[in-house]
Amino acid sequence: MLNTSLNKSLRMMFALLALIIGIGLIMPTAYAADDQSSKQQAASTSDADLWRAVKAGESGYSTDKAIEANVLINxxxxxxxxxxxxxxxxxxxxxxxxxxxxxxxxxxxxxxxxxxxxxxxxxxxxxxxxxxxxxxxxxxxxxxxxxxxxxxxxxxxxxxxxxxxxxxxxxxxxxxxxxxxxxxxxxxxxxxxxxxxxxxxxxxxxxxxxxxxxxxxxxxxxxxxxxxxxxxxxxxxxxxxxxxxxxxxxxxxxxxxxxxxxxxxxxxxxxxxxxxxxxxxxxxxxxxxxxxxxxxxxxxxxxxxxxxxxxxxxxxxxxxxxxxxxxxxxxxxxxxx
CATH class of the missing domain: 1.20.950.20 (Transmembrane di-heme cytochromes, Chain C)
Structure with missing residues (x-):
């Protein structure tokens, strides 16, 4: 009887340990995927804003010192x-x-x-x-x-x-x-x-x-x-x-x-x-x-x-x-x- 209870307890502990390990493995991956998606979305938004500004004639930065060198599209x-x-x-x-x-x-x-x-x-x-x-x-x-x-x-x-x-x-x-x-x-x-x-x-x-x-x-x-x-x-x-x-x-x-x-x-x-x-x-x-x-x-x-x-x-x-x-x-x- 004691052995049976011990076996059951050990199985539960192993199952709980496996669950914890699984959660530990899955969460970082999910977070990383979500973070990557957020970054891609932010990058997409940033690129759209950038090119919208470029087409509108806004100036940026260039090492060229000529007049209006910072303006990509006039x-x-x-x-x-x-x-x-x-x-x-x-x-x-x-x-x-x-x-x-x-x-x-x-x-x-x-x-x-x-x-x-x-x-x-x-x-x-x-x-x-x-x-x-x-x-x-x-x-x-x-x-x-x-x-x-x-x-x-x-x-x-x-x-x-x-x-x-x-x-x-x-x-x-x-x-x-x-x-x-x-x-x-x-x-x-x-x-x-x-x-x-x-x-x-x-x-x-x-x-x-x-x-x-x-x-x-x-x-x-x-x-x-x-x-x-x-x-x-x-x-x-x-x-x-x-x-x-x-x-x-x-x-x-x-x-x-x-x-x-x-x-x-x-x-x-x-x-x-x-x-x-x-x-x-x-x-x-x-x-x-x-x-x-x-x-x-x-x-x-x-x-x-x-x-x-x-x-x-x-x-x-x-x-x-x-x-x-x-x-x-x-x-x-x-x-x-």
Missing amino acids: KAGNEGKEIRNVYIKPAIVVAVFGVFGAFLFFYLVNGPAKLAHGFSGKMLERWTKADIKLHWVMAISCLTLMLTGIFIMLGRHFIAPYVGDGLWASIIAVSKFVHDWSGPIFIVSWLICIIKWMPLQTFKMYDLKWFLVVGGYINFGPFKGKHPDSGFANAGEKMWFWTLVIFGLFISISGLMLVLPTLDLPREASIAALLVHGISAAILIAFTIVHIWMATVLSEGGMESMVSGYCDENWAIQHHNVWYDEIKANGSIKYKS
Whole structure:
């Protein structure tokens, strides 16, 4: 009987000991598994927060001492790229094809502004030789910048798909080189033009009528034959001049910010300069196309003055009568011998 009780007690003790040992083995493993799960969950949450912060443009730490080296992803850069692709690129396309197409349609329907009394054959001086050279230096550099800028901005869409990679790389490299070196020529000539011609570009009350009758360029309806008063520069030329002054300044400053190697600008400033550059370019391209149309095919005899410096007397009377009356009255009129 005693042996039976002892055996039973020993079995219970061994069972209890086995239970304790089992619990001792299981609990650390379970705790470790639970701790690992908690760590994984915390790590997952931490990683998500980290990348959310990175994408939001928050700065971290880097041993690189360059400006904004601590920012892995620049939010302003991504937003600027979206603005350029969604708004500025289409605006440049509209400026080139839309404005050109509109004036082509106007020309086909309306025709050029003819001289009411034909050419007189008497040529009077309108521009000096220095003015002509200055105009063409600025004009050629400006057109070069516009053409190469269009290649740089839009070439990947309408050139790159149709040429090989090697040729496209050469086109974009040459475009950038020419664009960068034409810039200083434009800036210097633009600044001289502003200083030299600004006194001739002040708006007068009679300029309002010029806009109301569309400058006398319409050959049908109630506007036909209406030749508004105009000084040395008509209202349209004055508007073009001040557009060139304002947006030429914007495009010059932003261009210098983008190309000068010594400037270490924050990314936000570089993106702002790029956007201002693109917007200014779209506006100047549109106004340049208008200026070229108005000065050439839409105005009979208009181009001659910027080639030789002389204009026909009847052209001066019809398009710039106030200026003609002034130089005739003060005796400063100069005829081509």
